[in-house]
Amino acid sequence: MNAWIAYWNILKKDIRNYYLKPPNISWGIIFPLSWTLMQFIRTPQAGAAEAKQLLPGLMSMSVLFGTTSMLAVTITFERRGRSFDRLLLAPISITAMVLAKISGAVLFGVVMAFLPALLAAFITDLSGISWGMGIISVLLMSITSTLLGLAIAVSSKEVFEAQTYSNFFRFPMLFLSGLFIPIDNLPVFLQPISYCLPLTYGVDILNKAITNTGIMNVWFDCLVLIGISILLFCFCLWNIKKKWIL
Amino acid sequence: MLKIIPSKQNLPAKDRKTKNGERFIMSIISVTGLKKAYGAIIAVDGISLDIEKGQIFGLLGPNGAGKTTTINMLTGLARPTAGKIFVDGIDGIKNIKKVQRIIGIVPDESNLYDEMDGFDNLCFCASLYGIKKAEREKRANKLLEIFGLKNTGKRPFRAYSKGMRRKLTIAAGIIHHPEILFLDEPTTGIDVESARQIRSLILDMKRQGTTVFLTTHYIEEAERLCDTVAFIVDGKIIKKGTIDELMENEGNEHILKLTLEGSVNGIISDLQLNFPNFRIKPGGNNSCFISSVERPSLLPILQYLDKKGISVYEAREIRPSLEDVFVKVTGIEAAELKREKEGVRK
Ligand SMILES: Nc1ncnc2c1ncn2[C@@H]1O[C@H](COP(=O)(O)OP(=O)(O)O)[C@@H](O)[C@H]1O
Ligand SMILES: [Mg+2]
Numbered sequence: 322m323n324a325w326i327a328y329w330n331i332l333k334k335d336i337r338n339y340y341l342k343p344p345n346i347s348w349g350i351i352f353p354l355s356w357t358l359m360q361f362i363r364t365p366q367a368g369a370a371e372a373k374q375l376l377p378g379l380m381s382m383s384v385l386f387g388t389t390s391m392l393a394v395t396i397t398f399e400r401r402g403r404s405f406d407r408l409l410l411a412p413i414s415i416t417a418m419v420l421a422k423i424s425g426a427v428l429f430g431v432v433m434a435f436l437p438a439l440l441a442a443f444i445t446d447l448s449g450i451s452w453g454m455g456i457i458s459v460l461l462m463s464i465t466s467t468l469l470g471l472a473i474a475v476s477s478k479e480v481f482e483a484q485t486y487s488n489f490f491r492f493p494m495l496f497l498s499g500l501f502i503p504i505d506n507l508p509v510f511l512q513p514i515s516y517c518l519p520l521t522y523g524v525d526i527l528n529k530a531i532t533n534t535g536i537m538n539v540w541f542d543c544l545v546l547i548g549i550s551i552l553l554f555c556f557c558l559w560n561i562k563k564k565w566i567l
Numbered sequence: 568m569l570k571i572i573p574s575k576q577n578l579p580a581k582d583r584k585t586k587n588g589e590r591f592i593m594s595i596i597s598v599t600g601l602k603k604a605y606g607a608i609i610a611v612d613g614i615s616l617d618i619e620k621g622q623i624f625g626l627l628g629p630n631g632a633g634k635t636t637t638i639n640m641l642t643g644l645a646r647p648t649a650g651k652i653f654v655d656g657i658d659g660i661k662n663i664k665k666v667q668r669i670i671g672i673v674p675d676e677s678n679l680y681d682e683m684d685g686f687d688n689l690c691f692c693a694s695l696y697g698i699k700k701a702e703r704e705k706r707a708n709k710l711l712e713i714f715g716l717k718n719t720g721k722r723p724f725r726a727y728s729k730g731m732r733r734k735l736t737i738a739a740g741i742i743h744h745p746e747i748l749f750l751d752e753p754t755t756g757i758d759v760e761s762a763r764q765i766r767s768l769i770l771d772m773k774r775q776g777t778t779v780f781l782t783t784h785y786i787e788e789a790e791r792l793c794d795t796v797a798f799i800v801d802g803k804i805i806k807k808g809t810i811d812e813l814m815e816n817e818g819n820e821h822i823l824k825l826t827l828e829g830s831v832n833g834i835i836s837d838l839q840l841n842f843p844n845f846r847i848k849p850g851g852n853n854s855c856f857i858s859s860v861e862r863p864s865l866l867p868i869l870q871y872l873d874k875k876g877i878s879v880y881e882a883r884e885i886r887p888s889l890e891d892v893f894v895k896v897t898g899i900e901a902a903e904l905k906r907e908k909e910g911v912r913k
Contacts, residue, residue, distance in 0.1 A: 323697025330694035338682055403678035410642055411695035412667040567605075567645045 327413045328421045335425035339395050345429075356382065357437070372445040377527040378500035379437040380455075381520060384462045387433035389491055392426045392470040393483035400565070401480070415561060419554075423467050430463030431456075454530035454539065461546040462523030468553035469519070475560040494520045499528075504536070519549045595620040595747060595778050596641070601650035603636050603802075610636040612802035613650070618795065623769065623779040625793035627786065629899055633802040634782035635675060638749050641780070642672050655746065668696070671745030675752045677736040681725035685716050685735050688724055689742055696743035703742075710738040715764070730761030737765065741772070748772060750781040754788060766792060790889040798897055806896045813892050823857040823865065824850065826881040827872075831855045834877065841871060853880070 339345055357372075357379060399405040408418050438455075441447060470487060477483040496502065497511060498520035504512055515521050522542040529535030535542075594617040603611040611633040618624045626634050639645035641652060643663035652659030654666045679688045689707035690700075698706070711717045714734045719727070727735065733753065741748060753769070754762035769779055769792055783789050789796050790810060797807035806813065827834070831849050838855075839847045845859045857863050865882055872879055894900055 326697045326699065327695045330691055334680070334683075334691055338680065402681060403674065403676060404680050406644060406674065406678050407692065407695070409644060410667060410672050412664050412697075413695065414664060566643065567639065 324413050324417050327411060328417055328424075331408070331418065331421035332424050332428075335395070335422065336428070339391070340425060340429045345391065354437075354440075357440070372441045373447065374532060375501075376438060376441050377524055377531050379441075380434040380459060380527060381462060381498070381500050381524045382495065383433040383437055384430045384459060384523075385466050385491055385494060385520060388426050388430035388463055388466040389470040389473070390484060390487045391429060392422065392467055393473040393477070393487045394480055396422065396471065396474040397477060397480045397483045405565075409565060416558060419471070419558060419561065423464070423471065426467040426470065427460070427463045430467060431459050434459040434463070451530040454526060457543070458523050458526035458530060461526070461543060461550070462520060464550050465519040465523070465546050465553065468550055468557060471557045472553055472560075475557055475564060494518050497521075499524045519546060522546050593620045594618055595655050596624075596780065597651075597653040598641070599651045601637070601640060601652065602648045603633070603640055603645060604648045609802050611640070614797075614799070614802070614804045616797060616804070616807070618778065618780065620778055621773065621776055622794040623773050623781065623792050625789040625796045626780070626782040626799055627784065627789045627796055627893065628782075628799035629784060632799045634799060635751055636802075637799070638672070638674075638751050638780070638782065642670060642749055643667055669746040671740040671743065671748045673737050673740040673748070673750045673753060675755065677724075677732040679724050679732075679736060679739060682723055684721050684723055685711055685719050685727075685738075688735060689739055692739040693742045698743060706742050710742060713768075714738050728758075730757040733757050734761060734765065737768065741777075745777065747778045747780060750779065752782055752784070754783070754785065786888075786890045786893055796889070798893060800897050800899065806892075810889060813889065814887055820858045820860065820887070821862045822885040822887070823863050823868075824854055824881075824883045824885050825857065825868070825879055826852065826854040826883075828878045828880050829853060834872075834875075837875075838868070838871070842868065856885075 357375065396405065399408075408422075409415070411418070438447070469490060473483055473486045473490070477486055493514075494500075497504075497507065497515045498518050499515065500520070504515045504521065507515060522537070522545045525535045525537050526539055526542045529539055596616065596618040598614065598616040600613050600615060601611060602609070602613045614633075614637065616624075626637060628634055636645060640647045641654070641659060643659075643666065647660060655669060657665050659666050680691070683691065686704075686707050689710060690703045693703040693706060708717075711719075714737070716731060716735060716738070719731065724732065724735065737750070737753065740750075750769070753765050757765075766788070769781070772779055781792070793810065795807070795809050796813060798805045831853055835847055835849050835855060838857075839845075842857075844861070845857045845863055848856045848858075850856050857868065869879060869882070
């Protein structure tokens with residue numbers, strides 16, 4: 322009961338202090354937005370028709386950009402300002418505290434993912450989409466990329482270091498996870514890498530939900546994402562206990 | 568005979584004596600053989616402490632002595648390399664989350680949220696201890712008033728002055744009404760007025776029954792505030808005890824200061840000849856210092872001087888200060904202690 326009060330207030334504080342700040346919101350939508358714009362400029366007539374085809378990629382990109390850097394930067398920032406110590410000194414378990422920190426970023430990722438969908442609704446017909454499946458995939462993707470961001474945060478000392486690391490993961494994922502280029506169209510030697518990236522499985526569910534073009538079993542995709550999340554969570558917890566409690 | 572045990576809870580005073588008359592001191596913090604190594608650096612080197620409930624305990628030592636590391640180990644920010652910690656009977660190594668419920672921590676550098684104002688910071692800190700909204704807000708308002716921070720309004724924490732920052736950090740450390748308060752150098756680097764307020768607040772906390780564990784490098788502060796003091800140098804506790812014990816045992820020279828009507832010249836050697844057990848040294852302004860291990864009795868000296876027709880204007884016993892004791896047992900000059908610290912602050 323008491324842990325819930327702490328959990329809820331950590332989440333609320335993060336939303337207010339970080340996620341509702343204009344620079345962060347814009348950072349989350351600027352890439353998807355400019356990408357869409359680029360498509361329209363390249364082929365104006367096809368743009369509207371292709372909107373639905375592009376949607377899975379755009380949504381995944383929003384999640385990826387909305388979440389990975391978020392936790393990496395805010396936690397590194399709180400660590401440098403020592404306010405993170407306050408959370409470590411509070412009488413709540415480190416697991417509950419980490420869950421609270423993650424929840425904010427996951428929520429942000431989910432909201433960010435549906436912004437392109439909202440935009441798309443104005444220019445194209447979005448009927449026939451399986452929204453339930455869409456939400457599940459967005460949620461799972463958001464959780465895995467948030468945890469990836471946290472894993473980066475626990476491995477870096479400085480904000481710029483965290484940013485560099487998160488870009489190091491983000492850009493390859495952008496091109497290798499089947500967001501815009503189907504994995505089958507990638508050079509053969511890159512394809513194994515694609516299957517190592519968690520985002521690949523999230524995009525696959527989203528493709529199934531929106532354009533019905535997924536290549537793997539949805540349940541398998543979910544299982545992989547959940548498995549990766551659990552592994553990342555344990556890695557983060559273990560690392561926080563080892564590194565941050567000196 | 569004194570025996571020290573970690574207390575399970577606060578026993579009433581009548582329970583403090585056992586059948587055979589041994590007196591138990593209720594120690595709320597009990598540390599044995601506590602050690603912390605960072606690689607090759609030994610920050611804290613096997614210290615043992617027992618702190619009585621309701622006391623103000625001061626850990627006094629120069630920069631880098633291991634004060635902060637000790638607090639970090641007691642509060643759960645650092646993992647001891649070796650040793651035992653018991654806080655109110657709870658194992659502080661196995662059960663740190665349980666310990667954290669009853670302690671408040673004020674670090675040497677403020678660790679509140681820069682972008683939030685005072686009220687929000689306090690409410691947030693209270694929420695971490697599971698305090699409900701209405702109660703949080705009531706306590707936050709009260710603390711802002713006590714600390715004179717009521718009129719800062721919506722100003723974010725980053726716009727606070729140093730003294731205000733420290734005060735809000737202390738308020739955040741006590742909002743959940745801890746039984747034990749840890750303060751790491753509470754008055755270092757802030758204005759005189761804020762420091763004075765903080766000292767009086769620490770005494771108030773004690774009056775309300777809170778046990779206070781503070782670190783400081785200000786000797787006068789330790790002397791004025793603390794019931795018990797431990798000197799720490801290079802990770803080791805050199806000396807510990809109540810202020811009185813330390814003064815008695817270590818400031819073992821008794822010093823008498825005599826001020827005469829006229830010049831002391833020529834009288835010093837005369838006195839020294841007649842009182843060979845004392846060390847007699849001239850001081851300024853017609854004064855001289857008479858020191859010895861035994862407390863010098865005044866009467867024979869006065870009688871002797873009277874016979875010689877020398878009138879004594881003032882005779883005063885000089886009590887050794889904690890500073891003298893500190894210098895004596897650690898070999899560190901008080902001025903050095905302060906200088907070092909300021910050098911680091913720059
Ligand atoms: N995280 C750390 N890693 C390595 N050495 C440390 C760390 N923290 C403290 N130390 C070292 O331990 C010693 C004691 O430091 P500290 O406890 O901060 O002293 P104090 O608070 O008395 O000034 C110092 O030599 C310091 O350099
Ligand atoms: Mg220190």
